[in-house]
Amino acid sequence: MVGLGADLDHLNIEEYLPEESIQAEPKKLHLNDFLDISPTLTEAAGAIIDDSFTRCFKSNPPEPWNWNIYLFPLWCLGVMIRYGLLFPLRLAILTAGWIVFFAAFLPVHFLWTGNTKWRCKIERKLVEMMCGVFVASWTGVVKYHGPRPSRRPQQVFVANHTSMIDFIILEQMTAFAVIMQKHPGWVGFIQKTILESVGCIWFNRTEAKDREIVARKLREHTQGADNNPLLIFPEGTCVNNQYTVMFKKGAFELGCAVCPVAIKYNKIFVDAFWNSKKQSFTMHLVRLMTSWAVVCDVWYLEPQYLRDGETPIEFAERIRGMIAARAGLKKVPWDGYLKYFRPSPKLTERKQQKFAESVLHRLEK
Structure with missing residues (x-):
C-alpha cells in the first residue's frame, strides 16, 4: 500500500x-x-x-552469545584481541602495502615512456597486489572454484553484489575492468588515478547521458583481445547476500559470452554487506578489519550464450537463477534501483x- x-x-x-x-x-x-x-x-x-x-537491504546482526557470566569474559577477551591486537597489525599491513604500491605505481604510470604493453602489464600486477593487501588486512580466507578467468574478446563476467569488496576479492586473482558507480573522497581518487589503468568504466546512475556512454564503452571493450576481462554487477546495488534482485539487461545484450560468478560470504565471522545509505565505505572497511576474518567462496561458472528466441531479459533471469542456485540466494522480483528512487x-x-x-x-x- x-x-x-x-x-x-x-x-x-x-x-x-x-x-x-x-x-x-x-x-x-x-x-x-x-x-x-x-x-x-x-x-x-x-x-x-x-x-x-526491504529485507534485501537489511543487515541481520548475529544473535548475542555473551549472555551469561561464563561467556561474557570470553567475549571481552575477543574484543581486546580484535581491537587491540588484530586491528593495529592489519592497519600496519595496509599502510605498508600502500607505501610500496605508490612507490612502484606512480613512476610506472606517470614516468614510463617505453613499451605501453609492458607498462599495462606491470600496472595490472600492481593492482592485483594491492587488492591482495586489502584482503590480507581483513584476514581474508577466499576459496575459488572453477577455472581462472582469461583475457579473451567477446566475453563479460557478471556477479552478484554484496559490497565493493566483491571487486577487490575478484581483482586479487585476475585484473578485471569493472563497471562502477562514481564515488567521492579517497575512493574516487583511486578510481581516477589507479583503476582507470586497468580499463575500468565509471558512471553516475542519475545521469541519463552516462548510460549511453557506458553502453558504447561496453561494446568497444568487449571487442579488444588485449583488454582485461570485463566485470559487471548487474544488480546495480549492494544486496545483503541472502537475496538477489533483478539483473539489468545491459550486460546480456552485447552479443557475447556471459560468464556467471557466484559469491557467498560466511556470516559467522562477519557480515560483509555494505549498506551505503547508513555507512561510509571507510567505516565498512574498519568493521571488516576489526572482525575475526572475511570468509567467502567464489564460483566461476560455465560461460552462457543467448539462446535462439531468448530475449536479453530472459537471458538475464536465466543467469541470475544460476548464480542464486550456486550461492544459495533467494530470487526476488524487484528492481534494485527502487532503493534510490521513490515509487x-x-x-x-x-x-x-x-x-x-x-x-x-x-x-x-
Whole structure:
C-alpha cells in the first residue's frame, strides 16, 4: 500500500460518485458498512510483515552469545584481541602495502615512456597486489572454484553484489575492468588515478547521458583481445547476500559470452554487506578489519550464450537463477534501483482509486 495513508485527506470521494446518487436521499448506513476496509488493511499488513524488498537491504546482526557470566569474559577477551591486537597489525599491513604500491605505481604510470604493453602489464600486477593487501588486512580466507578467468574478446563476467569488496576479492586473482558507480573522497581518487589503468568504466546512475556512454564503452571493450576481462554487477546495488534482485539487461545484450560468478560470504565471522545509505565505505572497511576474518567462496561458472528466441531479459533471469542456485540466494522480483528512487505517482494514484472504488461499492450496497 504505497503512499495511501499520506494522501487520503485530499481524496474527494464525490468525484467517483454518480450524479444521481449524490442528489438522492441518503440511505441509513451502519458505521461498519463504511469503515470495513479489511481487504486494504490486510494488504497493508501483509506488505509490512512480508516486505521482500526491504529485507534485501537489511543487515541481520548475529544473535548475542555473551549472555551469561561464563561467556561474557570470553567475549571481552575477543574484543581486546580484535581491537587491540588484530586491528593495529592489519592497519600496519595496509599502510605498508600502500607505501610500496605508490612507490612502484606512480613512476610506472606517470614516468614510463617505453613499451605501453609492458607498462599495462606491470600496472595490472600492481593492482592485483594491492587488492591482495586489502584482503590480507581483513584476514581474508577466499576459496575459488572453477577455472581462472582469461583475457579473451567477446566475453563479460557478471556477479552478484554484496559490497565493493566483491571487486577487490575478484581483482586479487585476475585484473578485471569493472563497471562502477562514481564515488567521492579517497575512493574516487583511486578510481581516477589507479583503476582507470586497468580499463575500468565509471558512471553516475542519475545521469541519463552516462548510460549511453557506458553502453558504447561496453561494446568497444568487449571487442579488444588485449583488454582485461570485463566485470559487471548487474544488480546495480549492494544486496545483503541472502537475496538477489533483478539483473539489468545491459550486460546480456552485447552479443557475447556471459560468464556467471557466484559469491557467498560466511556470516559467522562477519557480515560483509555494505549498506551505503547508513555507512561510509571507510567505516565498512574498519568493521571488516576489526572482525575475526572475511570468509567467502567464489564460483566461476560455465560461460552462457543467448539462446535462439531468448530475449536479453530472459537471458538475464536465466543467469541470475544460476548464480542464486550456486550461492544459495533467494530470487526476488524487484528492481534494485527502487532503493534510490521513490515509487511512481501513478502507482500511488492507482492504489487510491482502488480504495475509493471499494468504498463506493459499499455505499451502493
